[in-house]
Amino acid sequence: MLFLEFARCCEEIEGLSGRLDMIDVISRALPGLSPEELPVFVRFIMGRIFPDWSARKLGIGPNLLYEAVGYVAGLKKDAVIEKINKTGDVGTAVEELLSKKSQISLSNQDLEIVDVYNKLISIAARSGATSQKEKIRMVKLLIGDARPLEGRYLARIMLEELRIGVGEGSVREAIAKAFSVDPALVEHAMQAINDLGEVARLARIGPEALRDVRITLFHPVRMMLAQQGSIAGMVQEHGEVAAEFKYDGSRFQFHKQGSTGKMYSRRLEEVSAALPDVIGLLLGSTTHDVILDGEVIAIKDERPMPFQSVLRRFRRRHDIAEAQEEIRMVPNVFDILYLDGKTVIDLPFLERRKILVEVVSQYVAPQVISADPQVIEQTYHDALAAGHEGIMIKVPDSAYTPGQRGKNWIKIKPEVDTLDLAVIGAEWGEGKRAHVFGSFLVACQDQGKIVPLSRVATGFSDEQLAEVYDLLRDKVISSAGKEVRFEPGLVFEVGYAELQVSPTYGAGFALRFPRFIRIRDDKDTTEIETLDSIKDRYQRQSKSAQAYTG
Numbered sequence: 017m018l019f020l021e022f023a024r025c026c027e028e029i030e031g032l033s034g035r036l037d038m039i040d041v042i043s044r045a046l047p048g049l050s051p052e053e054l055p056v057f058v059r060f061i062m063g064r065i066f067p068d069w070s071a072r073k074l075g076i077g078p079n080l081l082y083e084a085v086g087y088v089a090g091l092k093k094d095a096v097i098e099k100i101n102k103t104g105d106v107g108t109a110v111e112e113l114l115s116k117k118s119q120i121s122l123s124n125q126d127l128e129i130v131d132v133y134n135k136l137i138s139i140a141a142r143s144g145a146t147s148q149k150e151k152i153r154m155v156k157l158l159i160g161d162a163r164p165l166e167g168r169y170l171a172r173i174m175l176e177e178l179r180i181g182v183g184e185g186s187v188r189e190a191i192a193k194a195f196s197v198d199p200a201l202v203e204h205a206m207q208a209i210n211d212l213g214e215v216a217r218l219a220r221i222g223p224e225a226l227r228d229v230r231i232t233l234f235h236p237v238r239m240m241l242a243q244q245g246s247i248a249g250m251v252q253e254h255g256e257v258a259a260e261f262k263y264d265g266s267r268f269q270f271h272k273q274g275s276t277g278k279m280y281s282r283r284l285e286e287v288s289a290a291l292p293d294v295i296g297l298l299l300g301s302t303t304h305d306v307i308l309d310g311e312v313i314a315i316k317d318e319r320p321m322p323f324q325s326v327l328r329r330f331r332r333r334h335d336i337a338e339a340q341e342e343i344r345m346v347p348n349v350f351d352i353l354y355l356d357g358k359t360v361i362d363l364p365f366l367e368r369r370k371i372l373v374e375v376v377s378q379y380v381a382p383q384v385i386s387a388d389p390q391v392i393e394q395t396y397h398d399a400l401a402a403g404h405e406g407i408m409i410k411v412p413d414s415a416y417t418p419g420q421r422g423k424n425w426i427k428i429k430p431e432v433d434t435l436d437l438a439v440i441g442a443e444w445g446e447g448k449r450a451h452v453f454g455s456f457l458v459a460c461q462d463q464g465k466i467v468p469l470s471r472v473a474t475g476f477s478d479e480q481l482a483e484v485y486d487l488l489r490d491k492v493i494s495s496a497g498k499e500v501r502f503e504p505g506l507v508f509e510v511g512y513a514e515l516q517v518s519p520t521y522g523a524g525f526a527l528r529f530p531r532f533i534r535i536r537d538d539k540d541t542t543e544i545e546t547l548d549s550i551k552d553r554y555q556r557q558s559k560s561a562q563a564y565t566g
């Protein structure tokens with residue numbers, strides 16, 4: 017498939033508003049693709065380059081891209097940024113700039129999607145001292161070969177944000193439709209192998225190939241997530257339930273084969289280098305090949321330390337030995353996904369638990385099983401007294417469902433009003449904070465779109481502002497006066513006193529007394545608060561206000 021055909025397909029989808037129409041366009045494109053093209057098309061159409069299990073990054077920030085586009089278009093970088101500010105979109109800006117250029121020098125080379133993919137892979141593979149120069153040279157060549165419409169989507173793919181409104185769910189349905197297989201099978205295969213490109217390839221072979229998928233060691237699986245709920249509700253619905261402490265640390269997935277162990281974060285990034293001590297502990301706890309799910313916490317004087325100290329370790333690249341002495345990291349394992357070549361996610365939770373206890377000798381999180389709400393309530397109080405966040409209640413016969421925030425895991429913790437929100441913009445600070453960002457524009461999500469909700473300017477220490485600045489300075493996509501906009505990526509946990517209806521920001525709500533609580537670098541923008549849940553909170557808040565006054 018030519019990259020131009022892919023770009024036309026994106027353009028067609030961009031003009032559609034109905035999800036079913038989008039699915040239709042994608043499903044018609046899939047059967048004609050070669051086995052090599054199929055995975056590339058599927059990833060590209062979602063704005064991705066690498067499989068979801070891979071933490072590989074292209075390593076091209078907006079700045080590098082603008083420089084390359086400027087070079088190709090014969091302009092300064094600032095002129096490119098100005099164009100982006102004017103059009104409000106990188107892709108459209110690149111398209112317009114290339115169409116001016118192409119009047120002079122029309123590229124006559126036809127790009128194939130597999131070519132583009134291979135070039136992006138080799139760009140990503142550059143590392144070391146001269147890598148930036150090499151990368152930019154390669155990006156210039158690639159953009160130089162692109163026609164205007166191709167440039168629009170190429171630029172967006174490079175920033176891994178295609179913005180044509182195609183989510184994973186639509187692509188899953190399109191795959192099922194294109195190859196006449198059950199959508200549930202497609203979803204199940206995706207849960208195990210975490211790469212929709214590969215799933216599409218298997219779907220084409222047939223349902224048996226999809227049914228046969230296994231989890232692969234060292235390809236991290238998405239983590240199962242929890243919802244809010246109540247003890248009474250869970251016991252009423254399920255009778256006997258399992259309760260565990262909810263540890264306030266960082267989620268990990270541990271993969272072990274023989275004497276090799278690797279750790280992955282909740283965002284599926286490999287964090288082995290930062291946690292050699294934890295890997296050592298887990299390697300020593302089992303003789304089997306396993307994938308374990310758990311939470312690592314930091315302990316000092318036998319009490320859990322705040323979550324922030326664990327995250328700091330996850331990010332740490334240097335001086336690990338020194339860090340190990342300061343605080344002790346302890347894993348708490350609560351699930352098993354794979355044992356000696358077998359995928360066990362479909363077994364009921366208590367059967368998985370039985371296996372877990374059999375094969376892992378230490379660090380398995382204690383569990384209480386009961387149908388008595390008072391017993392569960394007591395576990396909750398014990399958890400809080402021991403300095404943990406609360407409890408998790410789990411349904412005994414439930415499967416492990418990767419990536420899903422279902423009703424089979426319920427979290428119970430003291431009511432606090434905080435939201436996880438994406439940082440999408442900022443204003444430069446003033447006075448002694450003039451060299452860092454001072455106030456931030458944060459956003460929730462609605463049907464896959466990022467929607468501004470509030471500004472946050474309080475709650476930061478100078479140290480935190482410097483840290484946030486470091487994390488964001490390469491993410492600037494446009495700037496105007498004191499305002500900058502970022503490529504959404506960083507997530508803040510934001511506290512607030514009350515939700516108010518307000519037309520100021522796109523979401524239709526605003527936060528009263530918003531304050532920064534912490535960076536959630538264990539979460540990405542797919543996990544930020546949804547507008548629906550904010551509406552829900554607003555309604556609950558109004559009800560409790562009525563109960564209070566009335």
Ligand code: AMP
Binds near residue numbers: 240261263
């Ligand atoms: P939340 O991040 O508030 O949605 O809560 C869910 C998170 O709690 C999981 O992603 C884990 O990181 C964490 N957690 C702590 N203890 C447990 C446990 N025993 N079982 C499952 N998740 C746990």
